[in-house]
Amino acid sequence: MIIAILGAMQEEIEPLLDYFDDIEVVEFAKNKYYKTKYNSHDIVLAYSKIGKVFATLTATTLIEKFGAEVVLFSGVAGAISEDLKIGDLIVAKGLSQHDLDITAFGHPYGYVPEGEVCINADKDLLELSHKVADELGIELKEGIIATGDQFVASSERKNWIGETFGADALEMEGASVAVVCDALDVPFFILRAISDSADMDAGFDFDEFLKSSAKVSANFILKMIEKL
Ligand code: 4EZ
Numbered sequence: 001m002i003i004a005i006l007g008a009m010q011e012e013i014e015p016l017l018d019y020f021d022d023i024e025v026v027e028f029a030k031n032k033y034y035k036t037k038y039n040s041h042d043i044v045l046a047y048s049k050i051g052k053v054f055a056t057l058t059a060t061t062l063i064e065k066f067g068a069e070v071v072l073f074s075g076v077a078g079a080i081s082e083d084l085k086i087g088d089l090i091v092a093k094g095l096s097q098h099d100l101d102i103t104a105f106g107h108p109y110g111y112v113p114e115g116e117v118c119i120n121a122d123k124d125l126l127e128l129s130h131k132v133a134d135e136l137g138i139e140l141k142e143g144i145i146a147t148g149d150q151f152v153a154s155s156e157r158k159n160w161i162g163e164t165f166g167a168d169a170l171e172m173e174g175a176s177v178a179v180v181c182d183a184l185d186v187p188f189f190i191l192r193a194i195s196d197s198a199d200m201d202a203g204f205d206f207d208e209f210l211k212s213s214a215k216v217s218a219n220f221i222l223k224m225i226e227k228l
Contacts, residue, residue: 001228002042004068005221006058008173011210012075013047015218020045029061038225044068048173051149052097055173059180070125070228071181071188073174074221076206076213077145078198080158081168084141085194086209087216091129092145092190094118095175096165099148109164118144118165119178122187125224129189132223140220143168145190147175153202170198189224193217 007013013034017023020036020043027033034045044066048058062068077090084090096110096118103109110117126142133140146167152158161167174190181188193213196205 002044002067002069003225003228004062004066004071005043005045006055006062006071006073006177007047007075007214008050008055009075009210010047012214012217013045015215016045016074016221019218019222028065029057031058031061033061033066035066041225041228043225051172052147052176055176056180059177060184063180063184063186068186071177071186072221072224073177073188073190074214074217075171075173075192076195076210076217077169077171077192078152078158078196078202079169079194080146080162080198081143084169086196086205087213088141088194089138089216089220090141090143090145090169090192090194091126092121092174092178092192093126093142094120095145095147095178095190096167097148097175098146098161098165098167098170099150115179119175119182121178121189125187125189128227129191129224132220132227136223138220141168145174145192146170147172151202151206152198153200155199158198169194191217191220
């Protein structure tokens, strides 16, 4: 199988690049794609750069140019739910765009005609992830992830996103990957480890915990691949 592993930032993909050997680098569309083999799989890794537009470009490229048959996202997120602490893992069961707003026309937040407020992730991959977590004794929460082109560092904004979308965590790429994979009919899995709580301390916490939380997420992705 051709497995794509996607992050937004170099720090989110670095632990995986360190893990694999024999990597071939392919440059395309002002980005680098890292190809390798693992067990019987072809793996293609990339970090998209931050935000919805870059994530959309990269997810589409991974599928249309590199032939990805499954897309696994690994990275960090800000917590909304009080249950999520720095370093905790959350997998998205559904994803919404919290900054998509044509409410002036009577539509709900996150909705545009012919789109969906929430896109569901692949059931089989979710099931597999819980199996992997159980086997390893790792706690893995499942919830809604909200995506937008904003680094959220305000309790007010974070609470609004939580209430409006029923979201448990927030970040800046997941829903883009969901839109692309849903449209192209490719199963996807969005995993995030918490780096901050999207409040006034978020900038500081993010800098402090980006690397350690990115590793937590990347390590889990490696365990998932063993089972694919
Ligand atoms: C975006 N990613 C953050 C990129 C920040 C600064 C140089 C995840 C994330 C996040 N996104 C972690 N915490 C967040 C927060 N509080 N708001 C939005 O996917 C780059």
